[in-house]
Amino acid sequence: MVEAGYVVFQSDEAGPGEVAECGRRLGCALQPGDLVFLEGPLGAGKTTFVRAVAKCMEVTDPVRSPSFTIANIYSGRITVQHLDLYRLEALGDEDALALEEYLRPDAVTLVEWPDAGRGCLGAPTWTVLLDHVSMETRSLEIVAATETGRERWEEAAADE
Numbered sequence: 001m002v003e004a005g006y007v008v009f010q011s012d013e014a015g016p017g018e019v020a021e022c023g024r025r026l027g028c029a030l031q032p033g034d035l036v037f038l039e040g041p042l043g044a045g046k047t048t049f050v051r052a053v054a055k056c057m058e059v060t061d062p063v064r065s066p067s068f069t070i071a072n073i074y075s076g077r078i079t080v081q082h083l084d085l086y087r088l089e090a091l092g093d094e095d096a097l098a099l100e101e102y103l104r105p106d107a108v109t110l111v112e113w114p115d116a117g118r119g120c121l122g123a124p125t126w127t128v129l130l131d132h133v134s135m136e137t138r139s140l141e142i143v144a145a146t147e148t149g150r151e152r153w154e155e156a157a158a159d160e
Helices: 016-029 046-056 093-102 114-121 147-158
Strands: 006-014 035-039 071-074 079-084 107-112 126-132 138-144
Touching (some): 006 147, 016 046, 035 114
Antiparallel strands (some): 126 138
16 A cells, blocks of 8 residues: 555556556656665466566566566666565564565566565655556556655656
């Protein structure tokens, strides 16, 4: 749940193309050090969104869900760290504490299922909320934590 911030995008009828386009636009707005939380149920499109972000970051490797490894790291014009904390509850405290190592000032970190890591990761720069509306459509909300983030989102649109 997002407590505060600036809703920069909201739709209750986003198709796969619009979800990917919003991921690409967010990818263009991201800067090193940004932390993005992706929230939503299984199959809502979180990893698809990350793929679009990574494409904008010029990642050429296939982007896969890191469900069984916790994290995948991709090289691009900015390093993209993709975490999936879905299974983190089954891990010990020492593993949860290692999450802090992913907060790097030279990388963008995207976290699916962030609830398990909220205490270690801190506040996100961006929050993406996805949910099922139908088999083909999703609700999608993107929230920038700061006015600067909102401005970066608008600049990314102007660059299109």
